[in-house]
Amino acid sequence: MKKLIIFLLCLAVLGGGGFFGYKKYQKNKEETTFVDVVPVSMMAQPAEYFNYQNEDMGGRITAANAQKIYVDTGKLVQNVLVKKGDMVKKGDTILEYDMTVVELELAQKENKVKLTEQKIKMAKKELEEIKNYKPSEDAPQPDYPDEPDYPDFPDYPDFPDDPEPPAPIVLAEEVSGSTPPASGSGTAEDPFIVNCGRKTIVRKNFLSAIGSGRRIAELHVYDEETQTFLFKWIIDGSKMTQMDAVLDFPVMDGMTFDEKTCSVSVNADAKMHGQLSFTPPVQENTDEFPDDELPDDFGMMEMPEESFEEPVFNENDPQNNDYVYTRKRIQEMVREKQNEIKQLELDLKNAELELKNARKQKSDGKVVAAVDGVIKKIGQAAGESDEETEETDPFAAPSEDDNAFAIIEGAGGVEVVFDVAELNLPKVPVGTAVDVMSYMNGAFSTATVTSVESEPSSYSVNDPWSNNPQNSSYRVHASIDDAEDFVVGNYVSVTLQNTPTDDSGAVIMPAHYVRQENGDYYIMKQNDEGRLVKQYVRAGRVLWSGEMIEITGGLDMNDKICFPYGQNVREGVRTNETTEVLYPGMG
Structure with missing residues (x-):
């Protein structure tokens, strides 16, 4: 027990001696450390100089109280019914448009909607017919007679080995500026082809590369499991705007996938990331053999005459396609026709939107005054020349009124x-x-x-x-x-006029001589004993892009302050008076 007490006493003596030794060291260091201070008057100006x-x-x-009239650039001004200086009342007609072109465009857009609707009806009818096709696998077999004695067949030529099944399509998980295309050179005749899955993301740097290079790319979207083509985005860089390349987007954005039919549908609020198409890519035919590998007399042997009953087809229907296509081909034809209908429905939405906008533009063709006042500016009808030309200052800044066709100055x-x-x-x-x-x-x-x-x-x-x-x-x-x-x-x-000022005593000084702490501002200044102390101040405006700050209280022109950053800047350190004001970038 005595040994433990002696050990603790020794430990206390050593700890106390170390603490007091460290404090003595700190005090001696502060006595030998100096921080430069400079008078505030050498860096600041009274705030009233900046008023x-x-x-x-x-x-x-x-x-x-004015009305500015801007003409519709898609219409022609046929009649102008007022002149400069006329008094007009609210409701008076100012100008009349020529509505001939507008009515013709409206009729064209109405016809386009009707034509697209008719195409959709015909395509749906054809789809039902295709669904009713009978596959060739179900064709009735003819009753052939007993096989006669056929002559010997000539030797068959050596055919090449059966071609290997096509390799699976490699689908990109994301499309970025560094993604190599599957094919193509980026032109209208040979666009870039990029094969995508339903989960593929298109990055904005890819869109920027297509837009800046004015290239054309086709994003072919396939189902990952069945390798079935679903649709494609056709992106034309020459038609892109800067806003088209600011965000990434998934290729299935605005689309809904039906797992049962392995097809997609377009949502009503879908955003178009380019031209949407459901037309599948053309597959190259690699199953043909060279004609020169067959002998000249191959398949030309004489066959004995025979008679058998042919399958019975409906001779009254020249369009009968029963037993013509295989079951797999019929399924492909159904998908192709469904994609065609989706494309037509998309075209119909665009045509209806154009028609809606055209109907909005159609009116009685008159623009009336919205206020009582005086005509201060008025343009000319189409085909007329200005009789009076106002003198303008060629060096004057452009005005927003320059584009106005008419200006009515009200009361x-x-x-x-x-x-x-x-x-x-x-x-x-x-x-x-x-x-x-x-x-x-x-x-x-x-x-x-x-x-x-x-x-x-x-x-x-x-x-x-x-x-x-x-x-x-x-x-x-x-x-x-x-x-x-x-x-x-x-x-x-x-x-x-007579701007009152309450800037008495306020100064404008370099902002880097002021520090901020928890929303408050302070400086490090010299006290009467020649040592640094922290002084909180009141801050006002920040000027010159943040280089200068207004101090409205807590600081005097006679104060001496230091640059408040550095390892030696702390309260109690001795100061050294200088006349050098520090600025950012000085060594």
Whole structure:
């Protein structure tokens, strides 16, 4: 027992000595370790120097209550019933379309639907007939007489060995940009052939390769168990868009497989990943023997005359196909006809969709005014030339009104719209007065903010001087007091009037001198004893694409702070005053 007590006492003495020794070592190290600090005044500027960035904004003049009319590019404008400067009321006819072409296209699409429906009826009728075919294996056998004495047959030539059964089709588990095709060169005459199973996935890099190379590929889909051809996707790279190659897709997307009949059907909401076809690939015939291997007199011996009864067929039906095809061939013909019907049903859906869209476009051919107002812009009917050509600034930025056929400016005059960053929205509440100046002619007027849109106009700010680049911007509408010299579409400068500021004491400094911890910001600064201490600060805006940050409290221009990263940066370490401000990328 005494030995245990002595051992524990010794262990306590050694542990305590080690702990105090380590603390002494740490203290001595801190006394010999220095961290450079630099005055805040050498890297920061008062926040009020940056206020101009948020007070001057760009805007655009628009009609406060306007109707913009865009013509249907698929129709011709036959009559224009108004001219620039006319007063119109809601419901007045502005223009009339020539409906001749529209009615002809509508009639063509109706005929296409009817023709496809008729083809489906005929194909279904043929399918029922094929199902009723009697296989050749069930044909009645004739009553042959006793075999006569036949002359000796000539020697048969040596036929080649029976061909081996065809090798099973190799099906790709996935189709990617590195998957070699089974055949083909990617042209319209010789497309890439890729054999797929029902579980095969088509990767987006394969679609990108087909689209960028403007190649053509056929994805042949087979049932893995029976090697039965089901359908194929025909993908034409010249018709693909960028959105067609952004996602992988399974080859059976939108398809339903019937295990009993070993066939597929197209779902009503199926997405077309190319042209869908149920036509099976053409199989090469390898069973023929060369004619030159047969002797000249082979099969030409004289046969004795004989008489026997032929099988009785229905002579009244010239289309009778009973006992013509084998049972297996009849099954293949049924599947082929079913695939043909599916293809026709798909064509019918497309034709019905085209007809539906054509009917939507058909109307009485008139476009009417939706507001009371003045015609500010009007185009010309087809075949007419503009009698008056407005002078335009060749260096002006394009306007969204340029594509409008007609513009009706309603009651309410014109307004200016401009975007404001989310952090600056408190500076422009409804009722705020702003100054507006036209870049085009120097026209000047005051305007009053009437509304701020609730949804962001963009989710980032491109101008790094304005705000946090990750900060959303919102569209602000302001009514112009004197709009006589302002033209709809002109770009203007918008300046806030007498912008109040509460930036007293706030500074803008490099963001890498500030650290974040659990949502709070802090700096490492020098205290009165010349040692580092942690100081929490209040942060405001983030500027210059994240390079600068606004500190609104907890920091003074006379403070001396260090770069807050590194193994020696901790509270209690001695400081060394310098004038060198560190920036990212400096050694």
